[in-house]
Amino acid sequence: MRYWLAAALLLVTAVAYAQSHLPAREVGVFWSRGAPRVSFSARDLADERVRQELTSGLRKRLVVTVESHLKSSNRRVTVRQFGCDVTSDLWDDGYLIRIGSQSERLKTVEQAIDRCLVVRGLFVGEPASYEAHKGKEIYFFVRAEFNPISKKQCSELVRPTAGSDPIGPITVNIVRRRICQAERTIQFRSEYLEVPE
Amino acid sequence: MSRFERKILFAIGLSVFLTLGGSVFLAQGALREVYRVGVNERFGAELVHGVEARRAQLMALRSGSEQVADSVQAAVEAELAKSRSTSGLTAVMRVLLERYDVVQGIRITDDEGQEVASVSREDDPPAGALRTSTRDREADAGGRKLRIAVEVAVPEVYFERLQEAGEVADVYSRLQRQSASVSEVYIWVFGVLVFLVIVVAFLIGAIVSRRVTRRVTALAEASRQVGAGDLTVTLPTGATDEVTELTQAFNDMVRDLRDSRTRIEYLQRISAWQDFARRLAHEIKNPLTPIQLAAQELDETYDGADEAYRKKLENARAIIEEEVATLRRLVGEFSAFAKLPRADLAPADLCELIQSIEGSVPAILEDVGRGSPAPVEVQVSCATEPIHVRMDPMMLKRAVDNILRNAIQAVYEAKPSGGGHVLVRVYATDDSGFIEVRDDGPGIARENWDRVFDPYYTSRAEGTGLGLAIVKKVVLEHGGEVMLDRASEGGARFSIELPLMESR
Secondary structure: OHHHHHHHHHHHHHHHHHHHOOOEOOOEEEEEOOEEEEEEEOHHHOOHHHHHHHOOOOOEEEEEEEEEEEOOOOOEEEEEEEEEEEEEOOOOOOEEEEEOOEEEEEOOHHHHHHHHHEEEEEEOOOHHHHHOOOOOEEEEEEEEEEOOOOHHHHHHHOOOOOOOOOOHHHHHHHHHHHHOOOOEEEEEEOOOEEOOO | OOHHHHHHHHHHHHHHHHHHHHHHHHHHHHHHHHHHHHOOHHHHHHHHHHHHHHHHHHHHHHHHHHHHHHHHHHHHHHHHHHHOOOOOHHHHHHHHHHHOOOEEEEEEEEOOOOEEEEEEOOOOOOOOOEEEEEEEEEEEEOOEEEEEEEEEEEEHHHHHHHHHHHHHHHHHHHHHHOHHHHHHHHHHHHHHHHHHHHHHHHHHHHHHHHHHHHHHHHHHHHHHHHHOOOOOOOOOOOOOOHHHHHHHHHHHHHHHHHHHHHHHHHHHHHHHHHHHHHHHHHHHHHHHHHHHHHHHHHHHHOOOOOHHHHHHHHHHHHHHHHHHHHHHHHHHHHHHHHOOOOOOOEEEEHHHHHHHHHHHHHHHHHHHOOOOOOOEEEEEEEOOOOOEEEEOHHHHHHHHHHHHHHHHHHHHHHOOOOOEEEEEEEEEOOOEEEEEEEEOOOOOOHHHOOOOOOOOOOOOOOOOOOHHHHHHHHHHHOOOEEEEEEOOOOOEEEEEEEEEOOOO
């Protein structure tokens, strides 16, 4: 019993430490019919190198993940993720943006960055997800990534076949995780806020 | 855990961990080199060059399309200058459409947006097969501006190939960047796997070694027990390995020790009994003659007239003389037992001995039958080949005589009118020679088997209990063993085992 208590205490301490060391940033939140809509900017993900890469004519991916967490707990309430493919058009001036199944064309790289990294009124979860946490303090964790390779694509590119040996896939999984991670990542959290009653 | 076990486990652990260390150390360099060979900078550079080439190709196509648009503009302006009307533009544009593959259509509008002329390709390409763009130009037509929209297209597959090449180059550059860490992953995974294999090997080694060490520990414990004087220890033998051979040898050694100790103890006991018999014989023998003489004198010197008293005297004298005779016989036997010499061993043939015993059978039968031969059939047989043992023929003959006499007596008492049998057989196995005496008499009760060789133990009224004690003493002095069990005929079976001079 004492060991379980010690482990729980250690976990809570670790979570609190991790949360306190995550930079807090202004995230606009308003509640709409029991679900939060968040607005924030992750434009600083696009540093000079990222901008350069975006103009290369190769398709680049910007992924924003928003998670809501209970304060001082590692428990995630819900998660929302969206990806944005940006390709500078070498045949014509401008940028092709693809979000899900929708495509659009923008003229400048700044417009493309705004479209992908400035989030306005994004629903994070359903009202039912917050039903049980009314009155509790939560925060939103945001991770913006430049050019992560998706799991599926990564599997296709790095050793697509599983192989006959039992050990190979373990190693390949670890290697894939390292190789396919984003080229640049920023993460921050919102201030703590209370789930309205 | 015993020290021996700890040492074995330490040896296993040392060898397996040295293997682990060596494997990881050697694999480290090998894996890094393999990775360097597979993911090298030249391949990466070539992939980047490939991407650049595709990009340059697209840029060149784009530049070419701009030049084509310029050519279209020039041709339109030339036609307008030549004919000073727009009527011939369509024909010129058709020629341009034929000339430039990249052009999909040309549309000329005036400054109010009204179409002046337009041409386009009749065959529609599949949807998404081409990427199109419009290159806008202007032409001067006698003071008014005409807008020329040249629709140019390039196959979409060019862009797809650029993307594919870009993705591969991207992954490759990541592999290059992560080169060191990926090698480390391989080394760690390899190390962990080798470690797991070694842990399993160590556990299996520990289990197997424990089975051996447990037996060795048991052997050591048994040795301590033997050292403390406990010769009843016997260790189980199961597997067929060196430890089992060692255990078997240990068991044999303990059995030999036990037999030797039993033999020595018995001989010591016999020696004590011999001493006792000598003293007893001496103490009894001396007064016997005066007692007998005194009785005779009393009887002979009575000259009275009392017939009844004379009769009493004669009876008393007869009783005294008879008892004195019995005592003399006992004293003689005690004395003979006390003076029993130690066996003087020399090589001899058991069959020759048994032949001499066969010769004395009639005398024994006569003796047992008290004047007339006892009606007992005695068969004596021996192997055809000589059976050489070290023996004292006289002592051993006496021992076998005793057993034979007992057997004949037992059979005779059970079957006084005849029909009894006694079988004396001599044979040999690989290591021992045997003299076996079997009868079909009543046998000896199982509970008395351990006591029959003790001195002065007898079941007969006239017995002294020395015969079988002498047998055992003689046999033990020959380095042999005498055993008693039940004969297949129903009587007793005595078996004397003597070591052969040479194993067969």
